[in-house]
Amino acid sequence: MNSKTGQAMRNDIDRIVGEVEESGVCVVPNFIPADLLWRIRSDLDQLNDLERQHGVAFLESEGANQRVFNLVNKGEVFEEIVQHPDVMAVMDKLLGGDFILSGFSSNTTGPGGEEMTLHSDSGYVPPPHPEYLLSANAVWMIDDFTEENGGTRYVPGSHKLRTVPDSRRNYETVPIIGEAGSVAFLHGYTWHKTGSNNSRDGQRRALFAYYVRPFLRVQENHIVSVREEVWHRASPALRHLLGGDLWLNSIGFFDGPPKAYREAAFPRRSGLGTPPKPTSQGK
Numbered sequence: 552m553n554s555k556t557g558q559a560m561r562n563d564i565d566r567i568v569g570e571v572e573e574s575g576v577c578v579v580p581n582f583i584p585a586d587l588l589w590r591i592r593s594d595l596d597q598l599n600d601l602e603r604q605h606g607v608a609f610l611e612s613e614g615a616n617q618r619v620f621n622l623v624n625k626g627e628v629f630e631e632i633v634q635h636p637d638v639m640a641v642m643d644k645l646l647g648g649d650f651i652l653s654g655f656s657s658n659t660t661g662p663g664g665e666e667m668t669l670h671s672d673s674g675y676v677p678p679p680h681p682e683y684l685l686s687a688n689a690v691w692m693i694d695d696f697t698e699e700n701g702g703t704r705y706v707p708g709s710h711k712l713r714t715v716p717d718s719r720r721n722y723e724t725v726p727i728i729g730e731a732g733s734v735a736f737l738h739g740y741t742w743h744k745t746g747s748n749n750s751r752d753g754q755r756r757a758l759f760a761y762y763v764r765p766f767l768r769v770q771e772n773h774i775v776s777v778r779e780e781v782w783h784r785a786s787p788a789l790r791h792l793l794g795g796d797l798w799l800n801s802i803g804f805f806d807g808p809p810k811a812y813r814e815a816a817f818p819r820r821s822g823l824g825t826p827p828k829p830t831s832q833g834k
């Protein structure tokens with residue numbers, strides 16, 4: 552699958568989904584056109600610098616690794632790619648036809664960056680995880696992923712166990728290798744971690760767009776954290792991803808279900824919401 556060109560892969564969503572389900576990961580090369588890759592790099596570098604300058608950077612390994620969270624709130628290019636139609640098509644099949652965004656963050660590893668703890672992205676769900684998939688990640692490779700520069704490592708076959716790794720054990724991991732401009736789709740039950748960056752001067756920049764079934768609580772609270780300006784210009788697809796729509800007309804409402812739904816569901820109680828008439832007793 553990895554030897555196919557990006558265009559051919561994009562036309563073949565079913566096969567990408569099949570590889571994710573079978574192998575726990577599928578790397579799609581040449582996914583990101585050169586001009587888009589350039590825009591992402593330039594905005595990400597600026598964000599990394601800005602958050603360091605303002606003393607709000609999320610740093611690990613004594614500053615060798617840096618994360619930027621809530622990317623949807625931090626640049627239009629990120630709003631654009633988080634709803635990329637080909638990514639949406641893959642997620643749609645992996646996640647049963649409906650999904651929302653749990654989090655969108657970058658992780659830049661630099662020389663000396665240490666590896667992360669091995670984990671599953673669904674580790675907060677008590678095992679055994681359901682047979683159907685709860686979550687999946689689209690990993691945007693902004694630099695080449697190599698064994699040396701900290702390319703994400705994973706445990707082959709772990710996604711089929713539907714549980715979390717035992718923190719007392721050592722597991723054999725293999726690196727996810729890919730060229731800058733690829734997107735890797737990662738099964739939400741695959742055990743994985745950032746690799747250690749043993750390069751002399753190689754950065755490994757990557758974006759992690761993490762999608763979940765719509766009934767799960769999300770990592771980043773977009774309703775509270777995303778700026779009004781972003782909500783105003785959001786496409787219907789982005790609003791949905793950010794949790795701005797009701798699910799099944801009953802999850803995520805503000806002050807009771809919407810009137811049309813109430814009337815359809817409870818026709819004899821359609822007076823709900825009309826204030827009671829004052830009575831003389833009530834005066």
Ligand SMILES: O=C(O)CCC(=O)C(=O)O
Nearest residue numbers: 658702703744745746759
């Ligand atoms: O940086 C990486 O390679 C992995 C990041 C990761 O595992 C995560 O964000 O959950």
